[in-house]
Amino acid sequence: MQMEEATVRQLVKDAESLAGKEVLLRGWIRNNRDQKAFGFIALNDGTHFNSIQVVYEQEYLSNFEEVARLGVGSAISVSGCLALTPEAKQPFEIKASKIVVEGESPGDYPIQPKQHSREFLREVAHLRPRTNLFTAVFRVRSLLAFAVHRFFQERGFIYLHTPIITANDAEGAGELFRVTTLDPLNPPLNEEEKVDFSRDFFGRKTNLTVSGQLEAEAFVLAFRKVYTFGPTFRAENSNTPRHAAEFWMIEPEIAFADLNDNMNLAEEMVRYLITYLLDNAAVEMEFFNRFVEKGLLERLEKLASADFARITYSEAIKLLGRAKEKFVYPVSWGSDLQTEHERYLTEKALGKPVFVTDYPADIKAFYMRLNDDGKTVAAVDLLVPGVGEIIGGSQREERVAVLKQRMGVFNINPQDLWWYTDLRRFGGVKHAGFGLGFERVIMYFTGVNNIRDVIPFPRTVNSCDF
Template structure:
């Protein structure tokens, strides 16, 4: 092998005229191999793009024996001349001169042969599914969206704030949390009254994996002004729906001096920015998913970024649903926590635009949401999308110390003096929201199951890989 700097497939295909006529060095995995007794064609992919680079092996130069293990899934190193392709489907190809085989994949055992595989089957081999075109596209889009999130907030002057993964508090009051302990499960220490003696545990108190970084995020906002968190969160709900995971990533900005309207403005600007970023930087991957999985994907993404979001009070939304004539699975009435079918009706059928639903009944929302003057509703806001339903949930936070104390007492919540200090010392109006990252990726990729937009999904009875 000559001393030539390796080029990625993406480099060569994005600027073919720059490298045409020169010797190139490429490495990757074999997608397919075909040919006849004179020539063999190999589609080589290195993960840098959805597209593969055609490698041409002239059998007057390479023996059949030397190519015997160049099969689907094998990894190879090739040097050769990049030339204009004579066939259809590609602009350039490499006329191979040198070949090095790194690793083989026995066709009798390799599970990703050139045929259609169900998404359910691919979940069983999640350690290999990133090698498929579909999951390569999904994971590149996931990367682009993560980068866009950091860029958006950084450019707006927000600070990236790291919140703890292990916590004593339950932000949402859901109770479905994964406990963290070093106590021996086979012989738990007990107090005199028979309860578990957590004083002997590592932290000296019951602790769990976090369901949200919001409460700690508020602490950051009341010092730094505007912050955002972006990290893993965990919920132990026994849910097997295509919209829920036990381990997922959340983006949670918190902003001092923002009211609920500022909050909604930011949420709309943010999510449009992320979708536009994906449309601009992931064209090939999105086009592939549009062509193979969801023919309406690109139109739906453009539909979101090109339309203003409707801002609708919950009370008006319930009235629209009650008068719709639709036969919903779940009943609709004032005070009900709207189901996905209700949310999607408002977005897809009634307004035909994304909807921001506001001013929910206080009974169905979290303790920290600011109480409206009517004493019945809170300044919450949810962003509703086509196909997904709720994609963002947020609110103006209750900054009044006495009102917040009353709400916590009303709900029977334990004291959190560290949290209340933000209302006790220099309180300010502030707001924030949470976006489930996988739900955003689900929307942008057009995939139907949230387990297919994270590399290694965690859900009930599954913690493989």
């Protein structure tokens, strides 16, 4: 008789009613402890953070010896009876009547039933999803991605796929990855003996996108509310726990909206995501709270209920000027906030997430709307304790004349972005948006403090393994 296959997720949910029933499970061994005539296997079947204890006995298994020798990492199918064990560490276990070895794992399997360093696990990135930490991290990553879509879809946003390959060279958001089919050893040359990109695949210089914002602005003037959620590429030589060459960014854009609407959206979104996680990943969050960052849950619950702070850049400068803290970098109006300043603001002065708005125009991008004072732009950064900047956004400059003047200041030829200025000519309205670093949100919500540990196969400077 073919037994119906069960999952650990189902068992956890319906343990009471399934007690005494025969079930079939398939999964991977996390730990195997054999004794003379019986043994215990911690089995993880991938459907739940928790592993299930399988009890096997010589008396009931024809292949007891084989099972007892199975190493960590081996794959098996288990048929057995679900037994409630209220007095034990685990609420229930499986008494095996049959175990089929699906795939053995020899003694050089690198993952042991103990704590490994994150650095070591990065070197075995193909196996690390079989550890508790990465099981939890990538479950949360998946849940958060879904929550992002749900948040926007519930509010009538259109999900927009902006191009991965672009010819936009104008935004200045960091170094670009060139996309080319030219032979690097023998490229075609023009009359000036320089590489002739007109003979490249697209007939021009192209690169991987550093942001979908400009394209999102085109769509927001048709759909009113749009968001992008996709990979982004920066060829920066950044060596920090917060930067990757390939990461995912969420970029909502809203029309008929100003900077305040923008912040309201950002705040509502961050809160929504936290609440979603606490409601849907309780086991994983409890794990992070215990083993990754003590007090994480308390911090997030507080975050979900308290308002974020909002201060202008000029207020922030005053606040920093009055601080007793000794800063390495001087605080002065006109220069960008240093990491130590941002940390002081969000961690010490205010002790919660803070929107800093209205930065000096000189240190922000050309597309940000010039304020009436002529000195600042309607920009906003969201700073959070521990991680720093997770959101950067602005109200966009919708006035053609001002936009062109600002392009001039930044040495951008308006012809190169003719379509972008066109958007202002034809029914342009005030609009705003922001970019949210998806990985930084995961870091912030899980306490995992290195971006390389929240990306399945991270790409960073000098590292593109797997």
